Amino acid sequence: MNPKIGIVIGSTRPTRFGEKPAAWIHGIAGKRKDLDFELIDLRDYPLPLFNEPGSPAWGPIDNEVAKRWAARLAGLDGFILVTPEYNHGPSAVLKNALDYAYNEFIRKPVAFVGYGGVGGARAVEQLRLVAAELQMVSVRNAVHIAASDFLGLWRGGKSFDDYPHLAESAVGMLEDLAWWTKALKIARGNAA
Numbered sequence: 001m002n003p004k005i006g007i008v009i010g011s012t013r014p015t016r017f018g019e020k021p022a023a024w025i026h027g028i029a030g031k032r033k034d035l036d037f038e039l040i041d042l043r044d045y046p047l048p049l050f051n052e053p054g055s056p057a058w059g060p061i062d063n064e065v066a067k068r069w070a071a072r073l074a075g076l077d078g079f080i081l082v083t084p085e086y087n088h089g090p091s092a093v094l095k096n097a098l099d100y101a102y103n104e105f106i107r108k109p110v111a112f113v114g115y116g117g118v119g120g121a122r123a124v125e126q127l128r129l130v131a132a133e134l135q136m137v138s139v140r141n142a143v144h145i146a147a148s149d150f151l152g153l154w155r156g157g158k159s160f161d162d163y164p165h166l167a168e169s170a171v172g173m174l175e176d177l178a179w180w181t182k183a184l185k186i187a188r189g190n191a192a
């Protein structure tokens with residue numbers, strides 16, 4: 001059975017752009033024979049703003065949506081976070097979703113597709129810090145949809161086919177993710 005990767009759409013706004021890069025990376029990733037990929041829409045997990053007695057690192061969260069969220073994450077071997085950049089950070093809804101689980105992230109890899117003026121680079125860098133605390137491995141190569149590419153896709157009527165270099169950077173990111181996914185799955189199995 002192939003390792004399973006969740007592609008998380010990091011925005012829930014009604015007019016979000018995020019579902020476009022998520023569908024695009026899903027299409028490219030789906031061609032791989034060594035990993036399986038599934039889209040995860042945070043709209044399906046309407047978590048309240050974190051308001052629990054403690055971190056999920058210390059004990060289970062008594063909230064039905066959080067339980068469903070954690071169960072979904074538990075079945076995955078790695079993640080691609082598709083992230084917008086809001087005021088130079090990730091979206092609150094994505095950070096909140098990360099706060100709502102812990103054990104389900106440990107010793108799993110995470111890769112990024114960022115978008116925005118600078119390709120979501122500042123949001124991605126912040127998410128790498130969060131990932132370290134969640135005991136995840138953030139892989140080096142990321143996809144950054146930036147500047148005129150982002151504007152073309154967002155409001156300029158362009159498609160991802162107009163920017164083939166983005167698909168090239170996706171291949172590098174997926175190679176990193178595949179290596180770490182397999183290595184960490186073996187290591188988690190050995191530890192168990």
Ligand SMILES: Cc1cc2nc3c(=O)[nH]c(=O)nc-3n(C[C@H](O)[C@H](O)[C@H](O)COP(=O)(O)O)c2cc1C
Nearest residue numbers: 011013015016017018084085086087088116117118
């Ligand atoms: C609250 C807010 C803050 C934003 N701040 C940034 C920013 O710091 N850098 C950036 O590149 N784009 C910024 N933008 C523009 C977003 O890149 C753009 O709206 C994008 O579509 C957001 O992703 P989403 O549509 O998937 O939610 C901001 C947008 C919002 C709504």
